[in-house]
Amino acid sequence: MTSTSTITVSDLGGPRLTLGFDRFDRLDLERHQAVHGKLRTPLLDEIVKAAEQVGMRGRGGAGFPFARKLMAVAARVVHPSADQTDLLPGEGADDRLPGEDAVVVVNGAEGEPGSCKDKVLLTRAPHLVLDGAQIAATALGTQRIVVAVENDEAARSVRAAITERRMPARVVRLTERFISGESGSVVRAINGDVPIPFGVKVRTAESGVDGCPTLLSNTETFAQLAVLTSLGPDLYASVGTEDEPGTTLLTVGGTQVVEAPYDTPLTAVLEYCGVPAGQGVLVGGYHGMWLDPPAVRRARLSGKGMRAVGGTVGAGIILPLPEGTCPLGEVTRIASYLAAQSAGQCGPCRMGLPDVVRALNALTEGAASVEDVRRAAAVGMGRGACGHPDGTARFVLSAMDTFAADIAEHRYGGTCGQSTFGVLPLPVPDGSEGRVAIDWSRCDGHGLCAYLVPELIQLDRYGFPVVLGTDIPAWMERDVQRAVSMCPALALRVTNGMSRSPARRS
Known part of the structure; x- marks a missing residue:
């Protein structure tokens, strides 16, 4: 992951989330209070009203209305007392009876390559994020706050901030994977389970951490809540549009973070x-x-x-x-990475995403059509255990339209004449990755490997294996080792990281 020391942070139109960044590398508690003021914790109804007034939405990608999410948790946490049921909203806010205990989770998972805005906030302005978390927790009548992060630098910064504030919050370290930030993966990781999506629709507002109602939003969302509480709805809405007021953080080119008004x-x-x-x-x-x-x-x-x-x-x-690199090659490279990053718990990920990569590889060589790619991408849409197949399909399908001219050159000439330089960011290999390889001097075309790991290997029309050129997903390592050990010709092997496994040697 990129260190924050190599990330440029700036603003267009005036800083809010990044206020003070021009003077301080990191805002400790004293600097934070000097820049943003001391923490104010309004009542639940006031927060909901302010969030609705500015149309505040989550900044993790889904854009879900924050007020609705907060109210969904509040409905499970606090209940009106028996003699207050006829009061209008906002009346009797201090006369409520406790319901279930709640948990507030700051989702600091940022496993997607090319994004570093949340890590910047956690390392440079951790108290702004914790302010937002504490505002929400106080409104829900809980002290249970969990900050889930993927990066050691961010974890150290947040732990130091928690110590400064003397607040009962904890930090949970997540595995750095693309799907780590999915809400189910985050909840499972905090609960000590395998960090993969639930597989079925589970609302964290009803059952999240330890089975409790959980308010889970991403890092920037909580920072925005702190800014909204500090500025008030009118001043907050002084930039942006009437429908979408305020600013947002952008990661541009993988190394620049910019705060800009909507x-x-x-x-x-x-x-x-x-x-x-x-x-x-x-x-x-x-x-x-x-x-x-x-x-x-x-x-x-x-x-x-x-x-x-x-x-x-x-x-x-x-x-x-940028100019000079093959668009279709870059798209295929990223699609291969996404296929290897799946949890492997549903058909659209296990079989569908590899089929998309195969179709893209064939298109790159001029051996398939755009319609072949579209069909492969459409098979799993709306059917996955999480949004990963849909998101990958959206990425691939939009490329088919945007780079139509480049694709036409591949389709009819087998190449566009440009090399693929790998300019789109991907994680730096740590040595744990591996790929399936075939020793063609030994392979006799028995086809057993395609039966054992059909996600990675299929047979051509002559019965010989065609290997998908992606890293081996973690959930397939045991199956691949089994396939290697069972190859009758001792032709199947694993290169790179998984070579430490009991693979056959020639």
Whole structure:
């Protein structure tokens, strides 16, 4: 992961979340209070009213209304007393009876390559995030706060801030994976279970950490709640649009974090960061959508503005694709990574995503059509245990439209004449990754490997194995080891990280 020392942080139109960053590398409690003021904890009804007034939404990508999420947890936590049931909203707020205990979870998981805004907040402004968490917790009548993070630097910063505040909160370290930030994965990790999505629809507001009602939102959302409480709805809404007031954090090009008001033109953000649009711009990250240069010129930084050009703000990730690299090759490279990052607990991930990668590889070589890719991507949409298949399909399908000219060259010539330089960010390999390989001097085409690991190996029309060129997902390591040991010709092996496993040697 990128260290915060190499990340540039700036603002367009004035700082709010990043206030004080021009003077301090990190805001400890004393500096935080000098910059943002002391913590104020309004009542639940006041928070809900303010969040509704400014239309505050989560900043983790889904954009769910924060007031609705807060009220859903509150409905399980506090109940009106018997003689208060006829009061209007806002009356008798101090005359409520306790319900179930609640948990407030700051989702600091940022396993998606190309995003570092939440890590910047946790390392440089941890007290702003904790202010937001404490405001929500106090409104819900609980002291149970959990901060889930993937990065050691962020974990150290948050622990230090918790010690300064002497607050009963804890930090949970998550595994650095793409799906780590999915709400079910976060809850499972905190509960000490395997950190994968639930597989069935479970509302954390009803049953989250330890089975308790849980308010789970991402890091920036809690920081925004603290800013909203400090400024008040009117001042908060003095920038942005009437429908989407305020600012948001963006990660541009994987190394620059920019705070910008909603409705800022996308071109203004790119020009400010000194990054050209190139062949197209990916907005919303690897579960987002591609915009071609004409759409980039029309795009504005808001939900409405992005929808107008076929894009999304999502988690605030903006990745331009520079000239000189093969667009289809870059898309295939990322799709391969996404296929290997799945939890492997449902068909759309186990079989569907590898089929998408196979179709993309064939298209790259001119041996398939765009319709083949579309069919493969559509098979798992709406059927996955989580949103990973849908997000991957959205990324791939938007590329089919944005890079149609490049794809046509591959389709009819087998290549576009450009190399794939790997400019889109991916995690730096740590040596634990492995890939399936075939020793062709031994392979006799028995086909057993395709039966044992069909997700990674399929047979061609002559009965010989065709290996999917992706890293071996963690959930498949045991199956791959079994396939290696059972290969009759001793031709199957694992390269790189998993070579430490009992693979056959020639």
